[in-house]
Amino acid sequence: MTVKELKTEEFMVNMGPQHPSTHGVCKLVIKMDGEEIKEITPHVGFLHRSIEKIGENRTYAQFVPYTDRIDYVASMNANHAYVIAAEKLGGVEVPERAEYLRVIMAELNRIASHLVWLATFAIDLGAVTPFLYAFREREMILDLFEMTCGQRLTYNYMCIGGVNWDIPKEFEPKLREFLKIFPSRVDDYEDLLTNNPIFLYRTKNIGILSKETAFEYSVSGPSLRGSGVKWDIRKAESYSIYDRFDFDIPVGYNGDAWDRYRVRMREMRESAKIVQQAIDGLPGGDIQTKVPRTWKPPEGEVFTRIEAPRGEMAYHIVSDGSTKPYRMKIRTASFCNLQVLPIIGINHLIADLVAIFGSLDIILPEVDR
């Protein structure tokens, strides 16, 4: 019997719901032809907590801790997205110092989030060392957060009208120490990975996301910029006080997994630059505009969005003038970014799917909400 006569047939593989490289509870039903992927069907919703419904049953201030749970790797940014929307709805002015503190925390959290991504992405591809390196630096950021708000994962730091706590006096020297060593630490990660032949072999030309597909699926964040689109909401809409800082938007060229990796690595350096400028220019003064506990924003609706570490995070809040939102719709980056996986994952090997999934930086609680 020759090879031609051999009968082959497609078969199905379940990847997940509990799989170490889906970073959350996601089930991918994959149709395989030998080692090649022919079709991917993502099944999500395992972490659905109906946070939007919870939002309708809580007062505006009570909802802030829930936003932490939408994206627990970048809780500060999730807080930021919500408070900006609520403040715009109610026309609340935020003190200058609070805006600076928010930016410092949001950018530090962006670095921490990218470090978690780097660590897990590398470990998915079999490189264990970057995991230890990245968590070492993440620890320094978590220490800064812990001394400010007492929490290490879900911070509940920002509130409507400002921030909940001022930074302690040991914060600034610690932060400056971190900013001093961090660029050289990023050099270390890059030494380990960027031009590593094994890493290049695993990521170059893998999971190419074209600009057109990215637009059609509203992909945002570093995954979009990896495809060569210079789009960052911090620049395009400059919410908060981002227009005061000088930073670049790194972009990729091919849109493959390696480009997305490069964009995130360079973004960490840019975020460190923003934190440096913010801590240098940190003004004194109040950290909070007093907003009553039973705060009633006027009737109306609002749509705002921010650039979270994974991309666009938007809130559409409808108010009927009572203490609770009438409707709250949360748009998260991973929800849209995950939809391109069935497009860009096709005709790759199953081992490459792990690299593609990792390079998109999906976080499942954000998809399911």
Added chain:
Amino acid sequence: MDSEGLLKYITEEYKDKIIDSGIVGGVATIEVKPGDWESIAEYLKGDMETRFLSVSNYGAVDYREKLGGYQLVITLFSYEFNHKLTMKTLLPAEGEECPEIKTLSAVWPVADWFERETAELFGIVFVGHPDPRHLMLDEDWDGEYPMRRGWSGRDFITKPDK
């Protein structure tokens, strides 16, 4: 274009299809009839002056008590021009009725999951949707629409026997 300019252009270009327009929270907003939902979406995507290639947000609001139906709200945006537009439509519905509307997933593929989510949580039927399975909820969840106002998760909590 800024919000005013964009709104002026759209209301002039599509004036026979727009029933209401204005600027809500800094975003240009138009309201169209449910029958024009898909066709105007196609126009807005293809129009070289607007180029709404992407969807920022897409969901529904339960306005049965106030306006007698569900309002679909879609926020479009353009990377090229850096402008955004909110488009709304009111689907009349009473009680437990499930209204129908044409799907937008042929215009923007990303609308696929947004519509699957809205369909199961609000009970809105998207006609012509390529994959109308549940997204968030369990496969055999049926007949209950959690995001409708008045639905409470408390009814589903099983109390321990005393």
